[in-house]
Amino acid sequence: MIRSRIWIVATTAVVMVAATAGTGCKKHQFDPFPASGAVADWQKTSDTRTFAAKDLWQYIDGDAEQYISAGVVSTSTSDYKYQNQLEATVDVHTMGDAAGARKILETGTSDAKPIQLGDAGVAYAQSVIFRKGPYLVRIVAYESTPGTPQALLALAHGVEAKL
Amino acid sequence: MKSRREFIKTTATGALLLGSSAAADKLGLAAMLDQNARHAATGKSKVVVARDAALHGQDGQLDEKRVLALLDRAIAAYTGHDKPVEAWKRIVPVDKVIGLKVNGLGGKGISTHAALVMAVCERLQQAGVKPGNILVWDRTARDLQACGLTISTDPNHIRVYGSDVAGFEDQPVAFGSAVNVKLAKILTRECDMVLNLPILKDHEMAGVTFSMKNMFGVVKHPNELHADGCNPGVADLNCIPVVRQKVRFTIGDAMTSVYDGGPGFHPERLWQPNALIVGEDRVALDHTAWKMIERKRAEVGMPTLEGVGRPPLYIATAADPAHGLGYNDPQHIHLLEV
Numbered sequence: 390m391i392r393s394r395i396w397i398v399a400t401t402a403v404v405m406v407a408a409t410a411g412t413g414c415k416k417h418q419f420d421p422f423p424a425s426g427a428v429a430d431w432q433k434t435s436d437t438r439t440f441a442a443k444d445l446w447q448y449i450d451g452d453a454e455q456y457i458s459a460g461v462v463s464t465s466t467s468d469y470k471y472q473n474q475l476e477a478t479v480d481v482h483t484m485g486d487a488a489g490a491r492k493i494l495e496t497g498t499s500d501a502k503p504i505q506l507g508d509a510g511v512a513y514a515q516s517v518i519f520r521k522g523p524y525l526v527r528i529v530a531y532e533s534t535p536g537t538p539q540a541l542l543a544l545a546h547g548v549e550a551k552l
Numbered sequence: 553m554k555s556r557r558e559f560i561k562t563t564a565t566g567a568l569l570l571g572s573s574a575a576a577d578k579l580g581l582a583a584m585l586d587q588n589a590r591h592a593a594t595g596k597s598k599v600v601v602a603r604d605a606a607l608h609g610q611d612g613q614l615d616e617k618r619v620l621a622l623l624d625r626a627i628a629a630y631t632g633h634d635k636p637v638e639a640w641k642r643i644v645p646v647d648k649v650i651g652l653k654v655n656g657l658g659g660k661g662i663s664t665h666a667a668l669v670m671a672v673c674e675r676l677q678q679a680g681v682k683p684g685n686i687l688v689w690d691r692t693a694r695d696l697q698a699c700g701l702t703i704s705t706d707p708n709h710i711r712v713y714g715s716d717v718a719g720f721e722d723q724p725v726a727f728g729s730a731v732n733v734k735l736a737k738i739l740t741r742e743c744d745m746v747l748n749l750p751i752l753k754d755h756e757m758a759g760v761t762f763s764m765k766n767m768f769g770v771v772k773h774p775n776e777l778h779a780d781g782c783n784p785g786v787a788d789l790n791c792i793p794v795v796r797q798k799v800r801f802t803i804g805d806a807m808t809s810v811y812d813g814g815p816g817f818h819p820e821r822l823w824q825p826n827a828l829i830v831g832e833d834r835v836a837l838d839h840t841a842w843k844m845i846e847r848k849r850a851e852v853g854m855p856t857l858e859g860v861g862r863p864p865l866y867i868a869t870a871a872d873p874a875h876g877l878g879y880n881d882p883q884h885i886h887l888l889e890v
Contacts, residue, residue, distance in 0.1 A: 446775035450657055450768070451755055452817040454778065478659065500820065515819035529817060531661045533612070 398552045406411040420499075421481045421524070423466045428550060430540070435468035459492040460485035461481035462523075471540045475532055479548060490520035504542065507549050517545045521552045560675045597833030597879045599840045603625035603889070607807055607826040614807060620671040623803070626830045627675075629890045632813060638681035643801055651683055651743030652688045653773040655766050656695030661817040664751045664805045666700035668828070672747065672803060672846065673710055683710045689738045691769050692716040718742065720772040728788035728874075729779075734772040740794055748802040752825070752841050754814035758782040758859045759864030761815050763802045763834040763839040764790045764877070781862055785890075787870035790834060790877055802837050804829035809850040823848055835870045836879030836885045842867060 402407065426431040430494070438448070441462050446451040449464075462483045469477045484490045488510070494509060501511035501518075510519025513536055516529045528535050528545055604622045608614050626634045633639035644650050652672060654664035673686055679863065684707045691697050692714040695705050704712045714737040724732045750766035757778055758765055764786045768774035777785030790796060805828040813821045825844060831837050841863050846856055857863050871880040879885055 446778075449816055450774055451757060451761065451778075453775070455756055476660065513820040529661075529815075531819075531820060533819070 390465050394435060403548055412516075417485075419465075421465070421526075421548050422479060422533045423544070423551065425546040427545050431544050431547070432470045432473070433467060434470045437465055437467045439463055441464040456484075456493065456494070460489035467543060471530075471544075475530055475534065475537060475540060477528055477530040477541065477544065479544070480527045481548070481552075482527070484523045484525055486523050487520070490523055490525040497539060506542075506545055507552070510545070512542065514538060515541075517541045519545060519549065524552050526552075546547050555822060555871075578675065586812050596884050597831065597836040598630065598886045598888060599829065599831040599833065599836050600626050600629045600695060601806075601829050601840065601844075601889045602629065603825070603827045605826055608824055612871065614665055614667045616667045616670070618672065619665070619667040619807070622828055623671045623675070623781075625890055626828045626838055627778055627801070629756065634796075636675050640769075644676065644747070645678035646676075647685075649685045649687060649742060650676060651738060651746040651798075652686065653746050653748050653750075653766060653769065654688060654690050654696070654699050654701075655761075655769060656690050656698035657769065657817050658698070658751070658753060658810075659817050660698045660700075661819065662716050662751065662808065662814070662822070663695070663699040664749045665807055666727055668703065668749065668803070668807070669699065672749070675884065684708050686710045687738065687742060688712045689718075689736075690714050695769075702851065703728045715770075725792055725794075727791040729784050730777060730788035730792065730800075731774075731791060732776070733789065735792070735794065736770045736772075738768045739798060741802055743798060745801075746799040748799050748804075750804055752806040752829070752844065753809050753811040754806060754812050754821070754845055755782075755858075755864075756784065756814065758866060759862045760838065760842045760845055760867075762829075763837040764866065764870060765838075767795055767799065770795065781870055783864075783866040784869045785865035787872075787875045787877065790870060791875050795876070795879070801836075802830065802833055802834060803843065806838060806841065806844065809848075810844070811845055811852070831884075833878035835867060835880050837878075838864070838867045838870070839880045839882070839885065841888060855858050856870035 408475055422437055424484045441514050445464055462485055463479045467479050497525055503511045503514060504512045506519040507521030513532050518527045528541050530541055574885050591803055602622050602625045604618055607618050626633050627636060631642055651685060654669060656663040669688055676686055677683060685889055693716060696712055696714055700711040701712050714736060718738045720734040724734050726733060738742045747768055748763055750762050755761040758781055767789050777789060792837045806825045808824050810818050810821045811823055829837055829841055869879050870877040
């Protein structure tokens with residue numbers, strides 16, 4: 390009986406320690422994605438998926454190589470919706486260093502509009518791309534409306550604040 | 553402009569050849585005519601580019617009725633049959649399982665449009681193909697959803713699911729550089745014939761992705777075929793017998809495209825050719841698609857794909873004697889624009 394109680398107490402202690410450790414890990418886990426409502430009118434509509442460099446082809450086959458050659462370590466992605474209408478995808482590429490993020494950003498087209506975000510950024514009618522340290526963030530909307538650029542920029546600021 | 557006599561001659565030849573394929577189907581797919589035999593018979597490969605400038609409405613959305621009408625026009629031009637149902641009966645064996653290989657890799661915004669898939673499915677059913685014998689597929693459910701499709705495994709309805717459900721063969725196959733290729737079971741076991749429904753895109757490595765490149769979606773590890781601008785990977789993969797024999801007709805989606813920055817969705821480089829590109833010769837189709845991208849790049853002042861170091865060399869490779877997949881020489885392509 391006593392031995393049984395000791396066993397239960399010991400097991401409970403181990404479980405509590407493990408749970409605490411797990412919580413600690415989660416607190417420090419990298420999560421650049423704003424939760425639903427954290428940015429006005431934006432809802433996070435999918436789970437975050439993360440791909441290591443070697444698996445990036447599963448997400449962006451064909452595009453992956455340019456990120457790999459720039460030193461990508463991993464890519465995380467999540468879908469969002471603005472005012473329950475405008476759909477968008479946020480990709481956060483964690484590069485090996487800031488130079489890798491710079492290399493990708495510099496491949497933009499000449500019609501890009503520079504924006505003050507992170508270390509550098511550009512905006513188009515339906516997308517925002519910026520870098521901050523080793524992070525390269527690309528936010529793309531699937532529809533062009535008059536309010537799209539402003540909405541994307543707000544979401545981009547929300548992501549930037551979490552990097 | 554072509555004379556009426558020339559038009560009748562070419563459309564009749566196309567219909568005759570498709571009729572030959574249909575006859576071969578009655579003998580079983582193993583007895584199918586090889587593409588080279590078809591080329592030998594005609595001397596030219598026919599490619600139809602059908603356009604409708606009003607395909608997208610003012611809201612930027614595709615008009616589904618116009619998509620169906622455009623499909624009918626493309627198929628009529630290719631087969632010489634104005635009645636869509638009769639035309640489709642010459643393209644597919646109606647008592648077999650017909651796969652529709654779409655492309656949702658680029659994600660929402662630059663994937664094969666559901667409106668085209670639905671239009672093809674509608675005509676297939678009218679031609680006599682049972683709904684359960686139509687299987688729309690790609691790599692994963694996510695890819696199919698990117699096309700705007702809903703997953704369904706109900707055998708009594710049009711089936712829509714990916715290789716993430718059906719799996720890949722354990723036994724690898726090979727051709728040339730394409731070694732250790734594990735093919736999708738949907739291709740090897742479930743479909744008797746596959747209609748190829750790619751979407752036209754610029755491609756960061758290959759230069760262009762369209763008909764032949766869409767076959768990367770039928771293998772477990774397509775990234776292993778990426779070396780040297782996917783050349784000769786694309787051509788070698790298309791030479792694998794089951795790919796070559798079952799994937800026989802392409803209805804290419806060039807309604808929306810990216811002329812740079814592909815294969816992912818880059819709205820800043822998006823354009824609407826409002827076209828379907830239809831044919832059997834996958835090399836001639838890709839050559840035609842490539843030139844369409846080059847014209848757009850020139851129009852917006854961009855350098856050629858060769859100028860940026862990524863010409864689609866795999867197209868010429870596919871046409872060489874070692875591969876013999878079709879023609880890339882314009883002299884051997886009968887391009888019909890309607």
